Amino acid sequence: MTGRLASATTATAYQREWFARMREEVAGGVPLALVNADAPQEIFRAMGIPYVVNQWWASIVAAKRQTQRYLGLLRERGYPDDIEQYSATSLASAFETDLEQAPWGGLPTPSIVLGETTGDASRKIFDVWDAQPGVTYYPLESAAENAVPERWWELMPHRWEEAIGSDRLDLMTGELTGLIRFLEQTTGRVFSETRFREVLALVNEQQEWNRRTRDLIAAARPCPIAVTDGIPSVMVPQWHRGTEWxxxxxxxxxxxxxxxxxxxxxxxxxxxxxxxxxxxxxxxDLEFYRRFQESHGAVFVWSMYLAIAADGYLRYGDDPLRALAARFAAFSDQLYTPPWSAEWYVKEARHHGVDGVVHLVSDDARGGYFTTRALRAAGIPVLELHADNVDARTGGDLTTQMTAWLDELGSN
Known part of the structure; x- marks a missing residue:
């Protein structure tokens, strides 16, 4: 029972098998979508259109130590290799010529890419995708609301209209209606509201289990699992949410x-x-998470992946498309926009009884300063590590910084 989680190894094996089947289907003419992690994937699920999550693919490339080769493909074509590497890695796949080197046989060329217009660089990455033969970019707006709800995680399951605001929901519901029409016209698939409701119900069931799991880990002393097992155990099923599996x-x-x-x-x-x-x-560098257990007795008990699954996805309501809009209209706010994000991180830190927080701040991070400030104001020590999460060129001294901080934290 002390080895790897069976759920982690099972999920990883399932994803590899699914990816191989998907590549065969796309080679046979089935349309493929490339979607951002914070995009409404449930529409594709309901319509039977396979999709690959942009950031998941970047994580596979990084884990296989091929990010530098992929960034080189961008550099060779005059594109920057040091801006939003997490999103740009998949774009580099469009220029891949050596599929024998590519992880898992390579990413097939999608026919549609979907993502919010968040930031100038992100939009330009998708514009380059749009310029590739046979690829269409369908953009979603990134809207904001002046009123910020307190304790949004308590409102979201049922009172999401109150938490997010009607104007934002009107906008995204309209955009999702347009997306459905676009997909019907370009793929020949038919959108079924009955099937869509089934997908949303399965997603809610899945997130209820994730909420229970998050709370189990928060209360457990000592921590029962490695965070490197928790991430695939929760995230691979997230990329397949809306399925019984x-x-x-x-x-x-x-x-x-x-x-x-x-x-x-x-x-x-x-x-x-x-x-x-x-x-x-x-x-x-996934080994980073366990590197300090023997030397300092330091265990990572929390990552955003299980926590946002627990607090960020549940949406109940009679209007299924509007409920889906509510899942994603404020998704970035929950993770990156203060005070939404800052208050949630403080809540989660207290819920899990942590002694300190390691905060990875990338160049494209939004609201990182406010997150650190809120945690420190709550009396929680914070170490900021400045690096890109897939680009090893930026992470040369992370272990040294971490060791010095843990030495100080452990002596207090």
Missing amino acids: ARDAARAFHDEVRERVEAGVAVCEDERLRLMWIGRGLWF
């Missing part, structure tokens, strides 16, 4: 965590420091 995978993850908690399993027998990792996964 994903719902059942989330339940299996919960049951496995519960068994470990009841058995008193510890990922680190000498747990002395409980840590929270704020930011994207450090895909080029």
